Amino acid sequence: MSHETWQEQLRRGTLDLAILLTVSAIPRYGLAIIQHLEAFTDLVVTEGTIYPILGRLTREGLLEAKWVEHEAPHPRKYYKLTRAGAKRLADMKTEWQAFVTKIDRLMDAAENEA
């Protein structure tokens, strides 16, 4: 596996978590989600492909979507976390933190052995 493929898999694997985190505190519409992700990460490569993921997370019942008509000159589709989404996010955060801790430990061990 090339380094680029590994990076790509890492990015794809964490995108769901990143999106759920982005709408965990306040509802956000598509572009606001993208901008938030771009401000904190480099997970968004092609903006248009975020929308199908938002659609999937909505179908899975993790997000709730609602069109807001009069906030801007054009309608915006807002996404917010559902109760199931909040639970999934909590599970994902726990697993992510445990995963990072283990990898950090492994990296420390490798450095100490060197």
Add this chain to the structure above:
Amino acid sequence: MNLSEAGVSRVNGYLFVLERSLKTFLPPDVVRDAVREIESHVRERIAAVDGAGDERSALEKILAELGPPLRVAQAYSVERTIDEAILTGHLVPMFSAVWRLAVTTMVGFGAALGIFAGFVISFAFLAIAVMKPLFPDNVGLWVNNESGIPHDFGMRFPAPVDEHVILGYWVIPISLFAGLLFLVLNYRGTKRFLIWWRNRRLS
């Protein structure tokens, strides 16, 4: 930035291609919603651009960052059809997802061939179980009269004179078991393939 007529045409062209691509595999209400959301994204981006700049290059940059309409449609396709198949586990969405992958990718084509062969084998066994009571002398495990070696399992019309069937009506439960086992394994294999594919989806 307020778009000129050419700019509006460019945006409409993008949305038109996206809509046509999405229409091939998504229900109309989902297509409408998806196109509306992408249009909202484009308009939001355009509104944020300084009006004094070059409209054409600004618009091309916005659309390039959004991605080519076919790629966006492909991402919807992968997310939608495969997710529906995995989430529901129903045969029709699963076959639909496999078919979509088969006609668009080499890996999908190979997997679809394997899945098709698996289902053919399953139904062949089940057909043997159904046909045995109707044609007891034509269905079963075929053995050569002289050598006594079994060499074929299935139906033969007319029955060869130098061969006979053995196992009797045990053929029915054996075929039923084998057919159902193949069906279950094939179903699980198909679902696993789709889950594997989803995990490497475009994003």
